[in-house]
Amino acid sequence: MGLTDVNLPIIDARLQASITEEQAQFFRDNGFLVIRNVLVGEELKQVQADMQRLYEQGAAGVADDPDYMYGIGVKSGQSVLRRVEYVIDKSDSMKVMLAHPFILRSVQILQGRNFIPTWDSMVLKAPNEGVIVPWHRDAAVPAGCTDPRPIFNVDFYLDEADLQTCLWVIPGSNKWTKAAADSRCAQPGFMTEDAIPVPMQPGDVIFHDIEVLHGSPTGDGNPLRRTIYFEFRPGEIEAGFGPHTLEYLALKQHMLLDCIVRRQAAEYAKDETPFAYKPEGGFAICSPKRPEQYRYPHEAYWRR
Ligand SMILES: O=C(O)CCC(=O)C(=O)O
Numbered sequence: 677m678g679l680t681d682v683n684l685p686i687i688d689a690r691l692q693a694s695i696t697e698e699q700a701q702f703f704r705d706n707g708f709l710v711i712r713n714v715l716v717g718e719e720l721k722q723v724q725a726d727m728q729r730l731y732e733q734g735a736a737g738v739a740d741d742p743d744y745m746y747g748i749g750v751k752s753g754q755s756v757l758r759r760v761e762y763v764i765d766k767s768d769s770m771k772v773m774l775a776h777p778f779i780l781r782s783v784q785i786l787q788g789r790n791f792i793p794t795w796d797s798m799v800l801k802a803p804n805e806g807v808i809v810p811w812h813r814d815a816a817v818p819a820g821c822t823d824p825r826p827i828f829n830v831d832f833y834l835d836e837a838d839l840q841t842c843l844w845v846i847p848g849s850n851k852w853t854k855a856a857a858d859s860r861c862a863q864p865g866f867m868t869e870d871a872i873p874v875p876m877q878p879g880d881v882i883f884h885d886i887e888v889l890h891g892s893p894t895g896d897g898n899p900l901r902r903t904i905y906f907e908f909r910p911g912e913i914e915a916g917f918g919p920h921t922l923e924y925l926a927l928k929q930h931m932l933l934d935c936i937v938r939r940q941a942a943e944y945a946k947d948e949t950p951f952a953y954k955p956e957g958g959f960a961i962c963s964p965k966r967p968e969q970y971r972y973p974h975e976a977y978w979r980r
């Protein structure tokens with residue numbers, strides 16, 4: 677069997693409550709998983725509208741705010757918005773989305789009950805700027821960690837990604853050595869012989885392991901593409917190896933609990949069974965506290 681002959685599981689979030697054990701194993705083996713129809717109806721509309729506002733605000737130019745990150749447009753040579761950090765702080769529909777029960781139940785299957793939400797960002801492909809995202813890993817597993825549970829991003833697509841512009845992944849590259857991954861990333865151009873494309877519709881989600889190789893080509897005349905990245909980590913890996921302090925983990929757990937309560941008050945989530953976050957052992961929460969903020973800057977909580 678060739679590298680790219682993977683049998684993608686077909687997962688529709690409207691038809692099951694979480695990923696199955698078999699689908700979880702596909703993710704562990706291949707480093708990615710596609711889930712259709714996670715955001716639907718009113719939630720999709722609300723999230724799209726809020727992120728459109730944020731995109732337009734950012735695209736107009738936000739000075740002196742490190743949360744708004746710009747690059748040079750390939751076509752225009754102008755400054756273009758490429759990323760916005762801490763989107764949960766910037767929009768209520770992002771707080772509600774963090775508590776999506778299908779997603780949290782599935783994260784729990786892969787990471788255990790003590791999972792922690794870490795990064796939350798919007799990644800952008802500006803219209804017509806043909807930005808290429810070269811082959812990369814998002815991050816390395818912390819040094820010294822041998823815990824096999826995956827650290828991964830949940831990518832919520834708010835716009836279509838067609839074969840011209842979509843993400844490509846190399847199945848199984850999450851298991852490669854650093855040397856093998858570095859050598860593949862050093863190949864010139866955006867080579868796809870050993871990769872598969874992952875076309876997406878608005879509301880679909882990709883789980884991608886931080887160590888799976890991925891990237892996207894330059895699409896000629898590409899439309900705007902907005903993707904929300906929520907990263908999750910097993911609490912035991914964070915506690916043992918960082919990169920954040922223990923204080924950060926507790927703050928983010930309270931933030932997550934608050935977002936779960938917020939979701940229960942959202943009209944568009946009223947018919948669903950909420951996720952029950954029940955961390956245990958040293959991660960157990962005795963009394964939930966209202967979070968003081970929704971933006972805990974990573975650099976303020978790095979370990980020494
Ligand atoms: O959305 C894409 O095409 C890739 C973005 C990406 O991998 C990243 O920003 O880390």
Ligand SMILES: [Fe+2]
Pocket residue numbers: 812813814890
């Ligand atoms: Fe990435």
